[in-house]
Amino acid sequence: MSRAETADERAPGGSGPAAARATLGWGLLGTEISVLFRRRRTWAMLGALAIVPVLIAVAVKLRPAASASGRGPAFLDQITSNGLFVAAVGLVVCVPLFLPLTVGVVAGDTIAGEASAGTLRYLLVAPAGRIRLLAVKYLGAAVFCVAATLSVAVAGALAGAVLFPVGPVTLLSGDTISVGESVVRSLLVALFITVSLLGLSAIGLFISTLTDVPVGAMAATIVLAVVSQVLDSLPQLDAIHPWLFSHYWFGFGDLLRQPISWDSFGSNALLQLGYFVVFGALACGRFTTKDILS
Amino acid sequence: MTAAAPAPAIETHGLTKRFGRQTVVDAIDLTVPRGSVFGFLGPNGSGKTTTIRMLLGLASASSGTAQLLGHEMPRNVATVLPRVGALVEGPGFAPYLSGAANLSRLDSADLYAPRATHAARVAEALDRVGLSAAASKKVKAYSLGMKQRLGLAGALLTPRDLLVLDEPTNGLDPQGTREVRSLIRSLAAGGTTVFVSSHLLAEIEQICTHAAIMSAGRLVAQGTLDDLRYAGQPRVRLLTPDPAAAARSLARLGLAVDEPPAAGLAPRDVVIEARFDPADDARGESLDIVARLVADGVRVHGYSVERPSLEDRFVALTGEGFDVEG
Ligand SMILES: Nc1ncnc2c1ncn2[C@@H]1O[C@H](COP(=O)(O)OP(=O)(O)O)[C@@H](O)[C@H]1O
Numbered sequence: 001m002s003r004a005e006t007a008d009e010r011a012p013g014g015s016g017p018a019a020a021r022a023t024l025g026w027g028l029l030g031t032e033i034s035v036l037f038r039r040r041r042t043w044a045m046l047g048a049l050a051i052v053p054v055l056i057a058v059a060v061k062l063r064p065a066a067s068a069s070g071r072g073p074a075f076l077d078q079i080t081s082n083g084l085f086v087a088a089v090g091l092v093v094c095v096p097l098f099l100p101l102t103v104g105v106v107a108g109d110t111i112a113g114e115a116s117a118g119t120l121r122y123l124l125v126a127p128a129g130r131i132r133l134l135a136v137k138y139l140g141a142a143v144f145c146v147a148a149t150l151s152v153a154v155a156g157a158l159a160g161a162v163l164f165p166v167g168p169v170t171l172l173s174g175d176t177i178s179v180g181e182s183v184v185r186s187l188l189v190a191l192f193i194t195v196s197l198l199g200l201s202a203i204g205l206f207i208s209t210l211t212d213v214p215v216g217a218m219a220a221t222i223v224l225a226v227v228s229q230v231l232d233s234l235p236q237l238d239a240i241h242p243w244l245f246s247h248y249w250f251g252f253g254d255l256l257r258q259p260i261s262w263d264s265f266g267s268n269a270l271l272q273l274g275y276f277v278v279f280g281a282l283a284c285g286r287f288t289t290k291d292i293l294s
Numbered sequence: 295m296t297a298a299a300p301a302p303a304i305e306t307h308g309l310t311k312r313f314g315r316q317t318v319v320d321a322i323d324l325t326v327p328r329g330s331v332f333g334f335l336g337p338n339g340s341g342k343t344t345t346i347r348m349l350l351g352l353a354s355a356s357s358g359t360a361q362l363l364g365h366e367m368p369r370n371v372a373t374v375l376p377r378v379g380a381l382v383e384g385p386g387f388a389p390y391l392s393g394a395a396n397l398s399r400l401d402s403a404d405l406y407a408p409r410a411t412h413a414a415r416v417a418e419a420l421d422r423v424g425l426s427a428a429a430s431k432k433v434k435a436y437s438l439g440m441k442q443r444l445g446l447a448g449a450l451l452t453p454r455d456l457l458v459l460d461e462p463t464n465g466l467d468p469q470g471t472r473e474v475r476s477l478i479r480s481l482a483a484g485g486t487t488v489f490v491s492s493h494l495l496a497e498i499e500q501i502c503t504h505a506a507i508m509s510a511g512r513l514v515a516q517g518t519l520d521d522l523r524y525a526g527q528p529r530v531r532l533l534t535p536d537p538a539a540a541a542r543s544l545a546r547l548g549l550a551v552d553e554p555p556a557a558g559l560a561p562r563d564v565v566i567e568a569r570f571d572p573a574d575d576a577r578g579e580s581l582d583i584v585a586r587l588v589a590d591g592v593r594v595h596g597y598s599v600e601r602p603s604l605e606d607r608f609v610a611l612t613g614e615g616f617d618v619e620g
């Protein structure tokens with residue numbers, strides 16, 4: 001029996017051998033995530049995010065009076081009484097620009113980065129499958145959203161614990177919760193913010209399928225994040241506000257009340273899901289029909 | 295699987311690619327037999343890489359069809375491409391990853407590559423192209439030649455039925471080029487069909503069994519290497535001190551003399567070249583030209599019938615390349 005004949009049994013439609021030999025394909029996701037965290041750029045961005053709450057904590061520690069002057073976030077001065085607030089303040093500071101910036105870099109790079117490195121054609125010839133590659137890339141970006149939010153929250157909690165007293169936390173509703181409970185609330189806030197970034201990631205993925213220039217896709221994604229927030233702040237446009245992907249970005253205050261109100265979490269999740277569906281579909285439509293000439 | 299002859303490794307019909315108003319690949323009908331080492335020749339910009347992109351499902355055809363290993367592309371990429379190794383338009387790797395990590399990434403993209411033997415496959419592919427020592431080095435520290443070898447290693451991760459290699463010797467030194475040729479020979483000996491493109495005929499002529507020649511998007515010739523050579527007109531080369539008489543004599547025999555010499559006796563031997571009519575190619579061997587020349591009183595000091603080299607033919611068909619005659 002010739003080699004060609006053996007091989008033909010793996011041909012399309014050929015049942016047994018092909019089906020038996022195909023793996024589930026999780027390997028590609030595994031490599032994608034490990035490659036993401038082997039890049040120096042990823043660690044540089046996570047490190048920069050982690051520095052934000054640390055800087056805030058140090059600044060407040062050095063000049064506690066300055067924060068009470070009325071400028072800056074209202075609860076900045078609360079840090080001095082309870083270090084657990086540092087994580088929350090760090091997240092608030094990072095939400096409008098720093099987090100979208102890093103997510104824009106990762107999401108904008110997904111496809112365009114592979115194209116410009118010349119690896120896209122080899123992944124597709126491997127064959128990775130276009131839809132599968134998009135899915136893996138999106139999941140990789142989502143993992144980065146988790147890592148980015150957590151690095152702010154964890155660095156903030158650690159800096160707060162080192163520099164300030166830690167004790168029971170007073171919520172926005174006036175109720176007091178234990179230190180353990182407050183850690184859970186912090187993680188819920190981190191989860192809320194991670195979900196908030198998923199719509200932006202889908203937009204970045206789509207933009208990334210439009211170009212072979214990663215910097216362009218990154219910049220476009222970041223600009224959209226800023227534009228969305230600007231539009232959201234114009235009262236004349238309040239009709240479109242609920243449809244802007246950044247509309248609930250600061251809605252995590254509801255998670256800091258007793259009892260927890262899940263309304264904004266649910267609305268936010270639904271909105272982000274909508275953006276995921278629309279821009280995911282656009283990305284699939286674009287990428288599956290695109291000529292790979294990079 | 296009862297068919298006596300398997301489908302060709304590659305078969306295209308009227309395959310065409312247009313970019314805007316420019317037709318880059320113009321209705322090519324390509325047939326690459328199984329088991330062949332097929333040279334896909336053409337000057338830069340003649341459409342080789344674009345054709346390869348369409349074969350591999352990277353780019354869609356403007357019109358026409360392409361089949362790989364008997365299956366329509368790009369519809370069957372998922373099942374056909376695991377059996378195809380490819381190098382397209384130079385190597386492409388993540389510079390911040392090691393050579394081994396880059397291969398490992400490609401291997402994990404192939405659904406048909408069993409997880410258990412993953413590391414062994416990567417190590418073996420690296421060994422095959424002589425990169426074992428540089429396996430853990432970051433690709434940004436690789437030379438162009440090393441990247442090219444790594445690209446070949448990527449094409450060889452699993453046993454393939456077909457290898458599509460776009461300019462595999464680009465960036466390699468003469469030693470590297472020889473190594474690639476011997477690698478291709480050994481792969482072909484193992485039963486793999488190799489489709490290899492090049493703008494340099496000399497680099498692949500010695501390993502090919504078949505070839506096709508592209509010129510400005512059109513396929514101007516294809517067949518076995520011998521077919522291509524013999525399609526050229528044979529030439530007679532004559533060394534004589536009687537050029538004028540020789541030219542008359544050759545013309546009477548139906549040969550076209552390249553540069554009819556001036557009348558009269560030359561002070562010394564002169565080279566005369568003449569072409570047979572391509573239509574009656576077979577006469578070249580049978581005709582006893584020397585006897586007729588001697589009978590006509592021409593002194594013959596040297597005589598040969600020469601087939602044009604494939605290089606001559608390549609240049610004639612594409613209108614490009616280096617003028618090797620000088
Ligand atoms: N993305 C593209 N857009 C427009 N024209 C292109 C593109 N890619 C290649 N071409 C043109 O197609 C022609 C053939 O290119 P190519 O297939 O790369 O040739 P080869 O591989 O034989 O050197 C060239 O004239 C080139 O300019």
Ligand SMILES: [Mg+2]
Nearest residue numbers: 342343383460
């Ligand atoms: Mg080319």
